[in-house]
Amino acid sequence: MSDLQAPPVDDRYQMVRRLGQSVTGDRWEAVDRSDGHRVVLHLVPPHSPAPPPAVDRFLDEAERAGRLGHPHLVAVENRAPRALALELLSGHTLDAVIAAGPADLGHVLVWAQQICEALKAAHAAGVVHWGVKPGRIFLLTPQPVAGGAPLGAIKLLGFGTAHLAPATETGNAPYLAPEQWRQAPADGRCDLYALGCVLFELCTGRPPYLGGSAQELMHRHLNDPVPWPGQVRPDLPPGLDQVVQALLAKEPAARPADAADAGARLAAVAAGYRGPVQPDPRDQLQAQVDQAWAFGEAGQPGEAVGRLTALVTHAARLLGAADPLTLQICYDLAIWRGMADDIAGAAGLLGELLPLMTATLGPGDEDVAKATQDLWSFSRDLERKRNRGHSRPGELAMLLGLPVY
Numbered sequence: 001m002s003d004l005q006a007p008p009v010d011d012r013y014q015m016v017r018r019l020g021q022s023v024t025g026d027r028w029e030a031v032d033r034s035d036g037h038r039v040v041l042h043l044v045p046p047h048s049p050a051p052p053p054a055v056d057r058f059l060d061e062a063e064r065a066g067r068l069g070h071p072h073l074v075a076v077e078n079r080a081p082r083a084l085a086l087e088l089l090s091g092h093t094l095d096a097v098i099a100a101g102p103a104d105l106g107h108v109l110v111w112a113q114q115i116c117e118a119l120k121a122a123h124a125a126g127v128v129h130w131g132v133k134p135g136r137i138f139l140l141t142p143q144p145v146a147g148g149a150p151l152g153a154i155k156l157l158g159f160g161t162a163h164l165a166p167a168t169e170t171g172n173a174p175y176l177a178p179e180q181w182r183q184a185p186a187d188g189r190c191d192l193y194a195l196g197c198v199l200f201e202l203c204t205g206r207p208p209y210l211g212g213s214a215q216e217l218m219h220r221h222l223n224d225p226v227p228w229p230g231q232v233r234p235d236l237p238p239g240l241d242q243v244v245q246a247l248l249a250k251e252p253a254a255r256p257a258d259a260a261d262a263g264a265r266l267a268a269v270a271a272g273y274r275g276p277v278q279p280d281p282r283d284q285l286q287a288q289v290d291q292a293w294a295f296g297e298a299g300q301p302g303e304a305v306g307r308l309t310a311l312v313t314h315a316a317r318l319l320g321a322a323d324p325l326t327l328q329i330c331y332d333l334a335i336w337r338g339m340a341d342d343i344a345g346a347a348g349l350l351g352e353l354l355p356l357m358t359a360t361l362g363p364g365d366e367d368v369a370k371a372t373q374d375l376w377s378f379s380r381d382l383e384r385k386r387n388r389g390h391s392r393p394g395e396l397a398m399l400l401g402l403p404v405y
Contacts, residue, residue: 012078013041013085023049023165024058024158029088032077040089044082050164055082061160065127072118074138074155089155091141094134094202103202105237109270111139112199114154116263119195122159123188123259130180131162131172132194134201168214174207178250181218189252192262196247196255203240204232206291208248212299222250232291234283237273239265282325285315289329292336301340308333312399321400322360327353330399331371338378345392347378352396 013030016038020027025044032039042062044055062084066076078085094111097103115137122129129136136158167173167180177193179186200208208227211217226248230241243265249255256262288311296304312333315326330353338346350371357368 013039015041023169024161025164030085032085038088039077040086042084042086044164046082048164054163057163058160059084061127061163062158064125065122065159068121068125070118070121072114072154072156073121073159074157089138089140091139093157094137094139094198097139098134098201098205102205102233105203105235105240106270106273106275108199108202109237109240109266109273111137111154111202112195113263113266113270115156115195115198116259116266118154118156119188119191119259120263122156123191127159128186128188129156129159129162129191129194130186131158131167131170131175132156132191132198133172133175134198135171136161137198173214173217174209174211176217176221177252178222179252181221187252188258189255192247192255192259193249193252195262196244199240199244199247200227200229203229203236203244204291206232206294210294210298210300216299226250232287234280234287237269239269239272243269281318285311285318285325285329289332293332296336296339301336304336305333305340305342308336309399313401316400322356324361326400327357327360328367330396331357331367334371334378335374338374338381343378343382345395347375347382348392349395350375350378352394356396 012033014033016029016031018026018028019040025042025048028041028043030039030041031037044050044058048055050058059079059082063076063079065073066084066086069075074089075087076084077087115132119129119132136156138155138157140153140155161170162172164170167176175194175197177186177190180190197207200206208229209217209220209224211220226245228241229244230236243262246254246256246265247262256265288307292304292307292311295307308329312326312330315323315329319326330349334346334349334353337343337349354368354371354375357365357371361368
């Protein structure tokens with residue numbers, strides 16, 4: 001549908017351009033003809049698979065939250081059948097922050113407290129979000145605002161949209177609380193669980209649980225031990241690990257009692273935070289290696305290969321080509337090459353790596369013995385199944401920044 005084919009709402013609004021389209025509806029920038037100011041129209045089209053009661057519940061919950069006048073909740077200006085007029089915001093969602101790399105921890109603590117303030121107000125009004133995720137948390141562009149939201153403030157979006165489509169279609173699955181997966185009775189504490197997932201991702205760059213399918217994600221949220229973000233990012237402020245652990249508790253009763261409680265715990269962490277402490281570079285590298293392995297073990301070996309390839313070069317520059325950790329990362333890269341079905345690439349890299357490992361670690365080293373066995377295994381697989389990947393002669397030297405003769 002082009003801008004010229006914008007769906008009619010009523011004569012009050014003039015459509016300007018489409019901002020986005022998803023399973024929860026269309027979003028348009030529009031002009032309010034009454035005074036010329038711009039709004040966002042969220043339209044649920046007639047062909048939406050959501051039944052009328054679900055659409056009504058979306059409109060009701062979004063309007064109730066948006067009429068509270070809270071600085072961290074997006075304002076609802078008007079309601080029409082199957083449509084809402086929302087305040088137009090300038091900035092970006094936390095998805096963009098996460099894509100740029102692990103966020104500044106001081107900022108994370110401020111944002112998380114603001115999210116708690118938004119949830120506190122909504123829950124007090126009887127509105128649960130049901131679908132908190134980075135894409136529904138908006139970071140306003142910093143600008144002077146008289147009497148309005150603080151600079152660079154958070155706005156929580158998307159109240160009620162969870163009723164319009166299954167979580168597996170809206171991208172909510174990585175943030176669903178165990179009780180939501182079980183389809184058990186739930187309350188505002190499921191929003192606190194989702195906040196824990198978002199906090200984990202802001203700190204580490206990935207959600208707490210990874211999975212290649214909805215079923216795998218469900219199993220992990222229900223059964224896996226609650227992860228510690230500090231194991232991935234060692235420079236966390238003291239106490240933040242414990243707050244995230246509490247938010248991610250499997251049972252709602254073990255989480256903070258409410259959003260006010262969660263906000264108070266975060267405020268206590270923020271009060272004691274004096275800025276980043278430079279962690280040991282080896283700890284940082286090992287945390288990034290563990291993150292790459294987590295992607296591979298979650299069924300994404302290609303992602304593991306990409307991350308480890310970059311880490312090998314970084315480690316060689318930081319620690320030296322013959323440092324044991326550099327060699328270990330290179331060995332891990334070869335293993336995940338094999339797991340990604342690049343047998344030739346795995347065998348070629350291990351064949352070049354093994355002499356350097358032997359010279360550095362000694363012929364009796366346990367890792368040298370394992371690498372020797374893996375090289376034999378990859379070579380045997382390659383003999384039985386040809387054309388499995390691509391060998392890259394001289395790759396080790398290029399990765400480690402060594403002279404190539």
